[in-house]
Amino acid sequence: MIKKGSQIVCESLLREGCNVVFGIPGGAILPLYQALPEYPELRHILTRHEQGASLAADGYARVTGKPGVAFATSGPGATNLVTGIASAQMDSVPLVIVTGQVNSWTIGSDAFQETDITGITLPITKHNFLVMDASEIATSIKEAFYIANSGRPGPVLVDIPRDVFMQEVEYEEPGELNLPGYSPNFSGHSGQIRKAANLINKSEKPVIVAGHGVIISKAYDELKALAEKAQIPVITTLLGISCFPEDHVLWTGWPGMHGMAYSSFAIEEADLIIALGMRFDDRITGNPSKFALNSKKIHIDVDPSEIGKNIAVDVPIVGDVKEVLSRMNNHVVDATHPSWLKRIDVLKEDHPSLDIPETSKLLARQVVRDISDETKGDATIVTGVGQHQMWAAQHYRFKKPCTFLTSGGSGTMGYEVPAAMGAQVADPESTVWSIAGDGGFQMTLCELATIAENKLPVKFAILNNGFLGMVRQWQEIFFDSSYVSTAYTGNPDFVRLAEAYGIKGIRVTDKTQVKTAIAEAMDHDGPVLVDFIVEQEENVYPMIPSGMTVFDMIEEPVSEKVTT
Amino acid sequence: MKSSEKHTITALVEDRAGVLNRISSMFRRRGYNISSLAVGKSESPGLSRMTFVVDGDAKTVEMVVKNLHKLVEVIKVSDISEENAVSRELALIRVKCDVASRSEIMQIVDIFRAKIVDVSQDTLIVEVTGNEDKVNSLVDLLGSFGVFEVMRTGTVAMSRGTSFEQDKPVSNPRILENAS
Ligand SMILES: Cc1ncc(C[n+]2csc(CCOP(=O)(O)OP(=O)(O)O)c2C)c(N)n1
Ligand SMILES: [Mg+2]
Numbered sequence: 001m002i003k004k005g006s007q008i009v010c011e012s013l014l015r016e017g018c019n020v021v022f023g024i025p026g027g028a029i030l031p032l033y034q035a036l037p038e039y040p041e042l043r044h045i046l047t048r049h050e051q052g053a054s055l056a057a058d059g060y061a062r063v064t065g066k067p068g069v070a071f072a073t074s075g076p077g078a079t080n081l082v083t084g085i086a087s088a089q090m091d092s093v094p095l096v097i098v099t100g101q102v103n104s105w106t107i108g109s110d111a112f113q114e115t116d117i118t119g120i121t122l123p124i125t126k127h128n129f130l131v132m133d134a135s136e137i138a139t140s141i142k143e144a145f146y147i148a149n150s151g152r153p154g155p156v157l158v159d160i161p162r163d164v165f166m167q168e169v170e171y172e173e174p175g176e177l178n179l180p181g182y183s184p185n186f187s188g189h190s191g192q193i194r195k196a197a198n199l200i201n202k203s204e205k206p207v208i209v210a211g212h213g214v215i216i217s218k219a220y221d222e223l224k225a226l227a228e229k230a231q232i233p234v235i236t237t238l239l240g241i242s243c244f245p246e247d248h249v250l251w252t253g254w255p256g257m258h259g260m261a262y263s264s265f266a267i268e269e270a271d272l273i274i275a276l277g278m279r280f281d282d283r284i285t286g287n288p289s290k291f292a293l294n295s296k297k298i299h300i301d302v303d304p305s306e307i308g309k310n311i312a313v314d315v316p317i318v319g320d321v322k323e324v325l326s327r328m329n330n331h332v333v334d335a336t337h338p339s340w341l342k343r344i345d346v347l348k349e350d351h352p353s354l355d356i357p358e359t360s361k362l363l364a365r366q367v368v369r370d371i372s373d374e375t376k377g378d379a380t381i382v383t384g385v386g387q388h389q390m391w392a393a394q395h396y397r398f399k400k401p402c403t404f405l406t407s408g409g410s411g412t413m414g415y416e417v418p419a420a421m422g423a424q425v426a427d428p429e430s431t432v433w434s435i436a437g438d439g440g441f442q443m444t445l446c447e448l449a450t451i452a453e454n455k456l457p458v459k460f461a462i463l464n465n466g467f468l469g470m471v472r473q474w475q476e477i478f479f480d481s482s483y484v485s486t487a488y489t490g491n492p493d494f495v496r497l498a499e500a501y502g503i504k505g506i507r508v509t510d511k512t513q514v515k516t517a518i519a520e521a522m523d524h525d526g527p528v529l530v531d532f533i534v535e536q537e538e539n540v541y542p543m544i545p546s547g548m549t550v551f552d553m554i555e556e557p558v559s560e561k562v563t564t
Numbered sequence: 565m566k567s568s569e570k571h572t573i574t575a576l577v578e579d580r581a582g583v584l585n586r587i588s589s590m591f592r593r594r595g596y597n598i599s600s601l602a603v604g605k606s607e608s609p610g611l612s613r614m615t616f617v618v619d620g621d622a623k624t625v626e627m628v629v630k631n632l633h634k635l636v637e638v639i640k641v642s643d644i645s646e647e648n649a650v651s652r653e654l655a656l657i658r659v660k661c662d663v664a665s666r667s668e669i670m671q672i673v674d675i676f677r678a679k680i681v682d683v684s685q686d687t688l689i690v691e692v693t694g695n696e697d698k699v700n701s702l703v704d705l706l707g708s709f710g711v712f713e714v715m716r717t718g719t720v721a722m723s724r725g726t727s728f729e730q731d732k733p734v735s736n737p738r739i740l741e742n743a744s
Contacts, residue, residue: 122586123593127636130581147636181578181639305630308623 003171005134005164006035009098010042012141012174018069018096019043020060020425022053026073028113029100031165033071045425045454048446050077052418054084055444058093059382059422062405063430065218067094067148067156068422074100075113078159079120083412085155086124090409091239092212094153096144104132104161118159126154134167138174146177151184152303153216186302188319188327196274196298196315197331203272203296205340206232207252209284212239212408213277213301213321220244220401222325223276230335233344235263237278239408242398246377252344253353256284258390261351261542264550266344267292275299277321280310281409282547290549300324351555353542354394362511364388364463364534368395371433371461374518379431380405380423384416384440386470388463390540392435414443417460421447424456431459431522438464438491448501451527459521460529462494465536473539477554498529506530570599570696571618571625572651572721575632576640579605579612583637587614590635596620596628600653600696600718611639615651615720617696644723651721655699656681657690660710669709676702687712695719 003011009032013021020043025033036044047053050072057068068088072081078099088095102111118128127147129140137160144156200206214223214236223244227234233252234244238259244251253260255267267273273295278284280299285291288310299306299313300321307316317324356365368391371379377399383389383406398404405423407415420434441462451458472486495505504524508517508531521528541556577583584603591598597619606613618628625643632641661669661683669688673680678692692702696719703714 118582119585122582122589179636182636303634305627305634307630309627 001171002168004031004035005137005160005167005169006032007038008134008137008169008171009141009160009165010035010039011171012138013069014039014041015173016096016141016145017066020045021069021071022047022056022060022422023071024048024050024053024073024077025071026077026100026113028074028102028162029071029077029098029165030073031162032098032100032160044071045450047418047450049444050080051083051414052421052444052447052450054081054095054097055087055412055415055418056422056425056447057095057097058084058088058091058415059405059419060426061088061093061095061422063380063402063423063426065216067096067145067153069096069098071098072100073113074102074117075115077113078115078117082120082124083414084418085121085157087407087410087412087415088155089124089126091407092153092216093155094148095155096141096148097155097157099157099159100165101130101159101161103163105163107161118157121157124155125157128157128159130159131164132161134164134169137164138171142174143177143179147179147182184302186304186318186320188300188317188324190327192315192317193324193328194331196300196317197328199272199296199298199315200230200232200274201333201335204337205270205343206230206272206274206337207266207270208232208234208274208276209237209255209267209278210234210240210243210276211237211278214240214243215402217277217302217320217322218401219276219322219325222322222329224248226274226325226329226332229329230332231337231341232274233266233341235266237281237284237408238393238406240278241393241404242401245399246397247399254393256281257286257544257546258394258540258542259284260353260394261553261555262344262347262353264542264544264553265347265351268294268550269343270295273297275301275313276325277301279306282310285310286544286546286548286550286552351542353555356395360511361535362509362514362533363538364465364532365391365395365538366511367461367463367514367532367534368392368435370514371435371518372396374515374522375431375433379403379433380427382406382416382420382423382432382434384435384437385411385413386437386440386468387465387473387538387540388435388437388469390470391463413437413440416440417444417447417451420458420460421451421456424458425454428456432457434458434460436460436462437469438462438466438488438494439468441494442491445497448498448503448527448529452501452503455526457525458527460527461518462529462531463534464491464494464531465534465538466491467536470540472537476537476539477543478545494529494531504528507533509533568619568621571620571643571645572649572719573616573618573625573629573632574642574644574721575614575616575638576606577612577614578637578639579610580637583612586635586637587632590631591628594627594631596624600716602718602720604720615718617719642723644721647723648725649721649723651695651719652693653696653699653717653719654691654693655703655714655716657692657703657706657711658713659688659690659706660686660712661688662686665709669706672702672705678702
């Protein structure tokens with residue numbers, strides 16, 4: 001059958017199970033958009049900025065486990081996607097991005113809106129394609145989906161010139177994939193798996209550190225089985241949060257720069273670290289040469305290039321976490337580790353990182369705690385980057401897997417609005433709370449229009465401290481409170497702003513109003529924005545300064561604890 | 565572990581636009597040092613072979629190999645530093661030459677089994693093939709006569725004997741077919 005390139009794109013997307021696309025049209029990609037009405041099953045959500053499209057696709061992908069799809073036109077449309085693509089690459093989120101390119105015969109001539117987007121995204125994609133003939137579209141898109149969501153997931157970009165969308169070719173379904181250089185499936189070496197189990201069986205003070213890989217491979221049951229069988233405390237990474245129920249007795253928080261003190265100390269004191277689908281990021285290790293020197297390390301990851309990258313390990317296993325755990329658990333013997341678990345309890349008592357000081361002031365932490373209580377730990381939480389992000393991770397008690405969406409590796413401010421939108425599109429019935437910073441929110445707030453237009457009932461909690469709070473905190477601690485360029489004195493009236501978009505707005509200035517406001521937001525059928533005017537100079541503790549060790553940890557000073 | 569040494573890595577890659585860019589971008593981004601790089605067609609249509617000489621300790625080289633593997637268009641990577649391998653480089657050296665020095669230069673060229681491929685009034689072009697050390701020593705020796713220009717291809721390398729059979733990627737029958 002003869003089909004146009006644009007039709008082949010749509011049919012290829014549908015064949016891969018894609019039914020939502022986020023994007024904005026423009027000259028080079030227009031022929032693709034003009035084909036959309038023929039494919040009503042392909043829902044297009046018109047964002048207000050392409051960054052919104054790529055970050056919404058990220059939120060959508062994390063919730064569904066399918067690649068998120070975004071469209072943009074050539075030049076500025078494509079470059080606006082870049083922040084979202086880089087974030088997805090850092091956090092192993094599968095995306096398939098289709099960009100329009102200038103006509104094939106003008107490529108290289110600096111034509112209007114020509115940008116070398118495959119060149120630009122080369123180091124921030126898992127792979128990318130420039131498709132110069134419509135007969136290659138079907139195969140390229142099939143490969144893009146496969147590459148994006150197999151092995152360690154990541155973003156794949158497909159750049160298609162305008163004329164190729166319009167080119168008519170004999171359309172054939174793509175055949176078997178032929179990617180001789182890509183074999184992402186490692187099943188885990190049996191000998192190594194047995195070695196790892198032996199180490200676990202011999203260990204007296206084991207800890208599990210569970211990362212994003214546990215969520216990506218949905219290894220929740222296997223993780224729980226391992227933890228319970230050998231009574232091993234479970235620590236998660238920031239991106240691993242929610243992979244293990246936080247009301248479980250073995251849950252031991254998350255470690256690192258702003259993680260719970262007891263989690264970091266537990267890692268330091270352990271004699272064995274079982275690292276699952278994580279990458280020993282510097283926010284966790286601090287100084288890598290002084291990280292957890294008392295322990296042997298088992299590292300299970302699907303990406304061989306993560307093994308030994310930051311930290312030397314004793315037993316590396318390259319494979320899918322779920323598969324490896326299900327086999328390894330058979331070799332792990334029941335254990336109880338009573339004295340180690342008692343030690344963990346002592347650490348938790350001695351370092352109560354999650355205590356919130358008694359005060360009449362409106363603390364941001366308290367808002368998170370109240371949202372946690374009001375939603376019973378069942379909501380999907382999406383954050384921006386900064387203090388509010390850390391408080392969300394610390395004070396929300398997650399009960400359901402894959403319900404914490406945050407830009408971990410890239411630290412992309414502005415994630416809180418579009419990713420929340422993507423998460424809500426992915427699961428319209430879920431309760432999505434965006435815990436936002438007043439800074440980050442303003443980077444992507446234009447998507448409020450998209451949210452209103454699509455009647456997405458996202459609830460926003462802006463923890464409005466009038467500052468780029470995390471940077472202010474660094475200035476306070478490391479630069480003698482010299483607050484250079486971190487005060488946001490010209491913030492808009494967020495309540496009226498929401499109302500301008502037809503979104504319900506609520507302002508909270510007093511501690512006593514928090515719970516009612518949250519309940520009111522949840523009772524409302526559509527999107528709601530709650531502007532919490534919180535303490536301006538509240539700090540996130542504990543804090544391990546960049547590149548240091550657990551022993552350099554700064555815990556909350558008593559003077560700050562008793563502020564009333 | 566020596567802190568820094570030269571390692572020879574070969575790779576079989578798809579011969580497509582942008583592959584070299586992808587590979588060099590990975591080296592640049594991760595801060596790995598390539599001391600030489602040579603690319604050319606392989607025995608199979610559509611596939612190229614590359615030889616990298618990389619400066620770094622064992623861990624760096626391991627990470628180079630892993631990160632090369634990660635690229636979709638890279639089919640096979642081998643670190644052949646420890647293997648018994650043949651490595652060769654070709655160099656053209658333009659050296660200053662007058663009547664007085666000519667015979668001495670010719671003698672040196674002979675000893676190195678090099679060739680004089682161009683002669684002009686007061687320069688010669690010497691062509692030499694050999695491993696990197698050999699080429700280095702010839703360039704050094706000719707230096708005393710005055711070297712104007714050196715052009716080197718970079719090292720290409722291949723392991724000796726029949727170990728190549730295990731080298732063939734089983735995942736790609738296409739290449740095996742073409743090789744037979
Ligand atoms: C796009 C981007 N620009 C700059 C930064 C650096 N940065 C990290 S946290 C932060 C402050 C964030 O302010 P806000 O969103 O108000 O959150 P708060 O820390 O106040 O809770 C900044 C500027 C970043 N992470 N991302
Ligand atoms: Mg702020």
